[in-house]
Amino acid sequence: MQFTSFLDQGQLTVALTGEIDHHCAKSYIQAIAAKIEAYAPATCVLDFQEVTFVDSSGIAVVINALRCMTRIGGQLLLTGIGNQPMRVFRTSGIDKLVEIKEAVS
Amino acid sequence: MKFGNYMTMEFPSKSTNEAFARTAVACFAAQMDPTLEELGDIRTAVSEAVTNCIVHAYPDKLGNITLRCRILKDNTLDIVVKDKGVGIPDLEQARKPAFTTGGMERSGMGFTIMESFMTSFEVSSQPGKGTTVHMRRRLKQRL
Numbered sequence: 001m002q003f004t005s006f007l008d009q010g011q012l013t014v015a016l017t018g019e020i021d022h023h024c025a026k027s028y029i030q031a032i033a034a035k036i037e038a039y040a041p042a043t044c045v046l047d048f049q050e051v052t053f054v055d056s057s058g059i060a061v062v063i064n065a066l067r068c069m070t071r072i073g074g075q076l077l078l079t080g081i082g083n084q085p086m087r088v089f090r091t092s093g094i095d096k097l098v099e100i101k102e103a104v105s
Numbered sequence: 106m107k108f109g110n111y112m113t114m115e116f117p118s119k120s121t122n123e124a125f126a127r128t129a130v131a132c133f134a135a136q137m138d139p140t141l142e143e144l145g146d147i148r149t150a151v152s153e154a155v156t157n158c159i160v161h162a163y164p165d166k167l168g169n170i171t172l173r174c175r176i177l178k179d180n181t182l183d184i185v186v187k188d189k190g191v192g193i194p195d196l197e198q199a200r201k202p203a204f205t206t207g208g209m210e211r212s213g214m215g216f217t218i219m220e221s222f223m224t225s226f227e228v229s230s231q232p233g234k235g236t237t238v239h240m241r242r243r244l245k246q247r248l
Binding site: 019021022023025026029053055056057059060061063064083084087088091092 | 120121123124127141142145146148149152153156159160202208209210211212213214215217218221222
């Protein structure tokens, strides 16, 4: 698991990298929850620009981040999603639950 | 000749093997000249099947997972993922979207994704004996 994050004017951006599967999902879920708890941002952006693969474990990562943000009354945004992750997110209907910006075509 | 080629591999139910399994199948499928989307779909479905074995078939111990790929006529990739784990007591319930007995890192979408991404998908299971997932993906013939 590798990611970078930064806080700018109440917006927390978490840039995920590599392949997100069951092997690393729990670490991502816990790391993102800890960041949201620490900074209580108004908006959390999960940046998938550097993510090359997700399976259904990636859906769990997004849903857990959404739960964390809903709990503090904030908003979750997804950005930079490539073709393969987008197919997984669309199949699961997660694109109807979370706002997606600037998907990579 | 492509038709008739096959490969079989066996590996323990360690989560590091999720990436290994989907990558190995993608390498095998490369000889069929798949599109990137087809390859992405196959990798995703294999990842789901193997993860199910690791999380559900062998919850408390390591066990063996067998993965077999064959190239059939009509440019079809045939994949079988088999375990000898605990089995699934209620297959109908397990296949429902968002149903999971896994932890917070699971979403219950594994079977739905396998069904959506592959041309055909079958699962058979015997409690106490194991589960077999059999799926096929027909690839577009490219000129």
